[in-house]
Amino acid sequence: MSSSNTALLVMDLQPAILGGIPEVPLTALLGRIKKAIQAAHHHKIPVIYVALSFRPGAPEVSSNNSFFNAARERFDNPHFGAIHPDVAPKLGDIVVYKKRFSAFTGSDLEVVLRGLNAKHLVMAGVSTSGVVLSTTREAADKDYQLTILTDGCHDADEEVHRVLTTKVLPKQAQMISIDDWCEGLA
Incomplete structure (x- = not known):
């Protein structure tokens, strides 16, 4: 697996978002994602948070958006x-800030990816039904090659995570474990 023109997207790993995940699975999830980040650094793959x-x-939140409007106080x-x-x-990692579920919405992610000449996005994040699904759909529409690190994603609903990673997302992205992705970089 070639690492040129590849970028690792590490999405929504914020304590305010991760707070609902019990400590043991959260520690394991963050440990696996840290391994992917270290592998990306070692292989000179840009890491974009x-x-x-x-x-x-939160003036960006419309009262018409039921999900984001209901959480407005948390965002402030x-x-x-x-x-x-x-x-x-x-040092050297890039952080972009978004305003909705997709990593592209309200952020400068697409400009950053063009600047890096990134054509292949490798993704990890929370939640599978939020940022991972939305970013996958938009990135596929933008013709990026996509890889999702399945054990680098989490959803509060295990069945939703399973259905997305086994039935929905594989139609647009390669699904792979962090260990297999890291081994493929060697």
Whole structure:
């Protein structure tokens, strides 16, 4: 597997979003994602962190958007966009801030990817039914080659995660474990 023109997207790994995951599975998830990040660094693959973040008062949130409007008060926190310290960005990593589920919506991700000449996106993140699904759909429409690190994703609903990673997402992306992806880089 070639690493040229590849970027690793690490999405929505914010304590404010991860708070609903019990500690043991969260620690294991972050450990696996950290392994993918380290492999990307070792192989000089750009690591791009995508975080959900809003201005004070969350003026980007429309009252017409039932999901985001219901969470508006949670978003009005200057620390909401912080990345979990276990997988925090290193010098040279890129952080983009989005305004909706897709990593592309309200962010400069597409400009960054063009600047890096990235054609292949490798993705991990929380949640599978949120940022992973939405970003996959939009990235596929933009003609990126896609890989999803299946054990680098999590959803509060295990059945939704299973259906998405075994039936829906494989139609647009290669599905692979973090260990297999790391071994393929060697």
